[in-house]
Amino acid sequence: MLNAFELLLPLILIVLISLPLVNVFRGKKSASVAKRRMITHVCFFFAILLGTVFFAATKAYAATQDDIALKMAGSIGQGLGFMAAALSTGLSALGAGIAVAAAAPAAIGAFSENEKNFGKSMIFVAMGEGVAIYGLLISIIMIFMKL
Structure with a gap:
């Protein structure tokens, strides 16, 4: 768990870095000075x-091997379920991308010729997008069944 110092320190550093840029954005500095400051x-x-990132990595590396082993405990079936969920999401998104890549230019062409074709052509584009949504839903179901 992070303490208050670990949460506030990055925010304070970002504010301190951004504070001198206020005059640049207000236009009170010349372009060359603004470019150097940016x-x-x-x-x-x-x-x-x-x-x-280095601070977080060294803190995570300081954990003992027993803690890591306890956090990573799981069965082979759970791991295969997560791989199946990843494959269902990735392959459905790939298929949806291919479908939309073919349907969207045709829909734009049909709409440019006749404005009445807009609704009909967008149905085919939405059907291609639906494939990705169904794959995502299947992967969510798989993940919750394995947990």
Whole structure:
């Protein structure tokens, strides 16, 4: 569990980095000064981001092997269920992408020729999107059945 220091420190650092940019956004600084400040602050932001990730990684690495083994306990059936859920979501999204890639340009073409074709053509695009939603629902059902 994170304590108050670990929660507030990144927020304070981001505010301290962003505070000097207020004059830049108000237009009180020249373009060259603004460009240098933006580059400097972006570099500071990513440095703090990397520092936060490094801090979290060292804290997680300090956990003992027994704690990790207890947290990762699960059966082979549970792991295969999660893999099946991932495959159902991924493959249904891939199929929906292929369907929409074929139906959407045809729908736009039909609509550009005759405005009355809009409703008919959007039905086919929505059917392609429905495939992804059904795959996501199946994966959610699989995950809740395995937990």
